Amino acid sequence: MKFGIMAPHQYPFEDDLRTRLRELTGLVEHAADLGYHSVWTINHFLSNLATPQPISMMARLIECSGEMRIGSGILLLPLFHPVHVAEEFATLDQLSGGRVSLGVAAGYREHEFQALGVDMDGRFRRLDEGVRLIKALWSGETLDFEGEFTTLKGARCGVPPLQKGGPPIYIGAGGKKAVRRAARLGDGWYAPGNSPNPRYLAEHTAVYDAALAEYGRTPVDRPIGVELYCAPTTERAVAEALPHARREYYSYAEYPALSWQRDRFDELVRHTLLLGSPELLIERIREYEALGFDHLIFRPMWLGMPVEDARRSLELFAREVMPAFA
Template sequence: MKFGIMASHQYPHTDDLGKHLSDLFGTVELAAELGYDSVWTINHFQSNLATPQPISMMASLIPRSGNMTLGTGILLLPLFHPVHVAEEFASLDHLSGGRVVLGVGAGYRENEFAAFGIDPDTRFRRLDESLRLIRALWSGQTVYQEGEFYPLSGASIGVRPLTPGGPPIWVGAGGRKAVRRAARLGDAWYAPGNSPNPRFLPDQLAVYDDALVESGKDPATVERPVGVELYCAPTTEQAVEEALPHARTEYATYAEYPALRWQRDRFDDLVANTLLLGSPEFLIERISALRDLGFNHIIFRPGWLGMPTEKVRASLRLFASEVFPAFR
């Protein structure tokens, strides 16, 4: 079982961004020392929170992350040209010594698509075409493609990736069609673990596994990451007391976007079914359930808006010392 953290570089616009980033870099360095396996950056444009862009963040984290895998969780691929992404991630692959994962998704915020003049109804077709084109460019061959959005003739990239064939591609997806797309086009499905529906993960895993077989892939060989919200304290009562107010604030901020209003309305369901706030014993039980479903890479946000850095780091230390041994 692997464990990774979301860098979660989102902050109120009125805060000191430099101070937050300095604290974040220190937290990532600590996570590397503690033996965490991966660190993930996020991507939003015109956000209601100050959100440094993920490719820049990944480059900054390379020298601070030890041997950890670095990835985007996730890059809003329809808002980028695939040639740009292919070049950037080939470069990051070299700079990191082959530690990069390209995590992608289709996006959901209407203001982001409007800012780039992109019809959101085209986002899944753009995602599909982009992934095929990125893989073709990473092959090192000259590419000819009569695409709907990104036609290329005699194209090649200036930097070929260090990893043969390019970095792994993880596809974030929630709906059945999107999960099937993740099986067809990705190396892993980056599963969202914050659905208030307790049947979401097992039902979608079944869809994913069926689609893997249809695509000629062996379900036993793929990495199975899931993103969750997690905070560890000596007792579950302490974990809830310290973390829940900050998680509530962050989710209320997300809920300002129409597509996520349900998170405000069903926050109590999220707390009951998906927010892993608890003692080491509680977390071992909940993570064991995810392992039993087949997940083998738990990626979690270690803190939320306004949470003191020392609390975040105390949680990471306790989790590493008391929970890691149960799964390694």
């Protein structure tokens, strides 16, 4: 089992971004020293939280992330031109020494599509075509490409990626049809671990496994994104983390597609927020391991949490939980 962190670069607008970003780079450097495997960045536009953009964030994190892999978790691919993404991520791959991963998804916030003039109804077709075009460009070959949204004649990627064939592409997907798409197109399914339905992961993992067998594909690894905080006792973990997690989830619930999170927050806490002692977290992570997941990615802090608390959580988790999965 590998362990990574989601860089928590979403902040209230009244915060001093320079201070928060210095705290974040220090946290990532600390995670690298502790042996964490990966760090992932967030993508939203015109958000209700100040959200620095992921490609710039990845470039900044290269120098402070040691040997960690650096990924987008998740880039809203339909809102970008795939040629732009292919060359930006190839550049990041060169700058990082081949440590980059590309995570993409279709998006769900209607106002983002409206603001950028992209038809939201076509987002899944754009995602499909974009992934295929990026992979074709990363082959290094001169190509002709005839798609619904992009046409290229005699084109070659202007920046060769360092990794052969380009960085691995993970596809974030929630519904069963989207999970099948992840199996068909991606090098991995970036699974969401925040469904309040306790049967979700088992059911959708079965769909993914069946699709992999159908398409004859083997993923690079099997990541899952969760919320996690570690303290000496579960009671202390809940007391220190829950108010901040609630504040963050309630901010997401301002968007219509996630309004349910406010009403069902207690279910999220029971089924998906891993707030606990090392012993409890080992037990819960074993459940993900049994489903086949081998790369646990977690947000280490939420809105308003002191960075010192996040550092202590990462330290305790690295010392007492990670060795159980070595």
